[in-house]
Amino acid sequence: MIANLVGGKWSEPSGRESLPVFNPATGEVIEQVPLSGAQEVERAVEAALKAYAHWSVSAIGERAQLMFRYKALLETHAEALAAIVTRHHGKTLDEARGEVRRGIDVVDFACGAPTLLQGRTLRAVSREVDQDYYRYPVGVVAGITPFNFPVMIPLWMFPLAVMAGNTFVLKPSERTPLGAVRLAELFLEAGFPEGVLNLVHGAQETVDALLSHPGVSAVSFVGSEPVARYVYQQAARNRKRVQAAGGAKNHIFVMPDADLSLAIPAILNSAFGNAGERCLAGSVAVAIAGAGKALVERLAAETRKLRVGPGDQSGIDIGPLIRDEHRRRVLGHIERGIREGARPVVDGRDDAYLGRAGFFLGPTILDQVTAEMAAAREEIFGPVLSVADAAQLKDAIAQANRVEYGNMAAIFTDSGKSAREFRERIEAGMVGINVGVAQPFAFYPFSGWKSSFYGDLHIHGTDGVDFYTRKKVVVSRW
Numbered sequence: 001m002i003a004n005l006v007g008g009k010w011s012e013p014s015g016r017e018s019l020p021v022f023n024p025a026t027g028e029v030i031e032q033v034p035l036s037g038a039q040e041v042e043r044a045v046e047a048a049l050k051a052y053a054h055w056s057v058s059a060i061g062e063r064a065q066l067m068f069r070y071k072a073l074l075e076t077h078a079e080a081l082a083a084i085v086t087r088h089h090g091k092t093l094d095e096a097r098g099e100v101r102r103g104i105d106v107v108d109f110a111c112g113a114p115t116l117l118q119g120r121t122l123r124a125v126s127r128e129v130d131q132d133y134y135r136y137p138v139g140v141v142a143g144i145t146p147f148n149f150p151v152m153i154p155l156w157m158f159p160l161a162v163m164a165g166n167t168f169v170l171k172p173s174e175r176t177p178l179g180a181v182r183l184a185e186l187f188l189e190a191g192f193p194e195g196v197l198n199l200v201h202g203a204q205e206t207v208d209a210l211l212s213h214p215g216v217s218a219v220s221f222v223g224s225e226p227v228a229r230y231v232y233q234q235a236a237r238n239r240k241r242v243q244a245a246g247g248a249k250n251h252i253f254v255m256p257d258a259d260l261s262l263a264i265p266a267i268l269n270s271a272f273g274n275a276g277e278r279c280l281a282g283s284v285a286v287a288i289a290g291a292g293k294a295l296v297e298r299l300a301a302e303t304r305k306l307r308v309g310p311g312d313q314s315g316i317d318i319g320p321l322i323r324d325e326h327r328r329r330v331l332g333h334i335e336r337g338i339r340e341g342a343r344p345v346v347d348g349r350d351d352a353y354l355g356r357a358g359f360f361l362g363p364t365i366l367d368q369v370t371a372e373m374a375a376a377r378e379e380i381f382g383p384v385l386s387v388a389d390a391a392q393l394k395d396a397i398a399q400a401n402r403v404e405y406g407n408m409a410a411i412f413t414d415s416g417k418s419a420r421e422f423r424e425r426i427e428a429g430m431v432g433i434n435v436g437v438a439q440p441f442a443f444y445p446f447s448g449w450k451s452s453f454y455g456d457l458h459i460h461g462t463d464g465v466d467f468y469t470r471k472k473v474v475v476s477r478w
């Protein structure tokens with residue numbers, strides 16, 4: 001059984017139920033994760049509150065030195081972290097390496113805290129009166145993370161939070177808890193004091209205990225839309241600051257003037273990378289003004305070349321899904337799409353994948369998807385790409401804007417005019433122009449819109465600094 005980290009000590013909660021952690025490529029159980037309850041959460045929040053008393057007033061330079069040491073340890077252990085990700089998530093090693101890199105990017109950003117945490121001053125706001133603001137930490141922050149990026153998403157949160165002087169209780173995904181365990185071990189090795197980062201494993205009950213604990217001042221959440229909405233409402237009801245990133249249904253537009261040699265691999269990587277289990281996955285390709293036929297044929301031909309298999313083997317493009325139960329859900333989406341009239345030009349429901357150990361599913365392309373079909377509106381979170389047509393760019397934009405999500409959208413075009421029109425009118429917070437996965441770098445916020453994000457200040461970037469600090473304004477006359 002894997003252990004919780006409370007006040008610098010690892011311990012298994014006694015008498016608690018547990019869940020299996022799988023290797024999705026083999027279907028084998030590799031660990032057990034405990035389902036912590038209110039008592040374990042109480043201990044972790046107490047430890048974080050105790051550490052907050054001294055950590056929140058520690059010198060920023062000392063904190064930065066610890067974070068630089070952490071960054072060096074993460075670099076040294078990057079390959080081992082990637083292997084852990086692949087082992088219990090299933091994505092390919094290259095994808096896992098990319099995830100670890102994007103996580104370390106946020107640690108790099110957090111190392112800049114002595115600059116990022118500076119306040120502002122305006123002298124002489126009135127005669128002989130000056131005004132300043134200082135940034136203060138908010139207190140104990142709880143972080144709740146999803147299964148699909150077991151290293152990167154925890155790193156989106158706690159490095160920046162602790163650099164701002166907060167202490168942290170992390171509740172990793174119960175399906176992929178092992179990345180966070182290794183991150184926490186390295187955090188202690190870097191020399192951070194006990195109680196600054198705590199780890200409590202579990203699921204809904206654990207989250208509920210965090211959301212109702214009066215010692216928790218702020219909540220960072222990433223996961224599915226219904227849970228994001230629930231966490232946002234509950235945390236706000238309990239007077240906590242909250243940022244909650246949810247699901248997605250991302251559209252990729254292809255104009256007739258697009259360079260298909262650039263667009264095709266980018267769309268395939270966007271749709272099928274990480275086996276489609278990515279909130280920035282391109283899920284609907286929209287062929288505009290007759291771009292359709294050539295697009296579908298080339299997408300299908302290239303998709304048939306993709307190799308599905310265990311992520312730790314070389315030459316593999318698509319790893320398994322996270323669980324058999326999730327695979328069945330994705331199969332249900334494919335069946336529904338076909339029932340509603342979509343044409344499966346590549347069908348991943350092949351015994352070569354479904355019949356073997358592990359939770360594999362081949363890539364699928366559904367053509368002739370229309371705006372009314374579920375395949376154009378609902379998050380599938382698997383290797384399924386819908387292809388739709390639109391007469392003009394403005395029709396495609398209107399169609400995409402009717403979807404409840406607004407995480408990412410992308411366009412492939414050679415026309416600056418089309419790209420600008422798209423950028424101006426698409427209702428998505430992350431926009432790709434000739435880029436299939438428009439992930440903001442760590443120094444910019446991860447900016448989902450509509451039902452893809454509940455809150456005001458997004459995760460990481462300068463939004464992250466604002467979220468993890470509160471401002472005190474001082475008006476002084478001497």
Ligand code: NAD
Pocket residue numbers: 144145146147148171172173174202203204205207208222223224225227228230245246247248278279379381407446448452
């Ligand atoms: P999930 O919502 O099932 O779980 C996320 C976290 O919430 C986990 O830690 C889980 O234990 C907890 N949780 C689950 N059900 C709960 C409940 N009823 N009450 C309280 N807590 C609960 O999400 P997932 O399946 O792990 O992750 C995939 C989802 O996350 C997808 O929808 C994906 O789009 C989304 N996601 C969004 C972003 C983003 O930045 N917008 C990034 C990654 C993933």
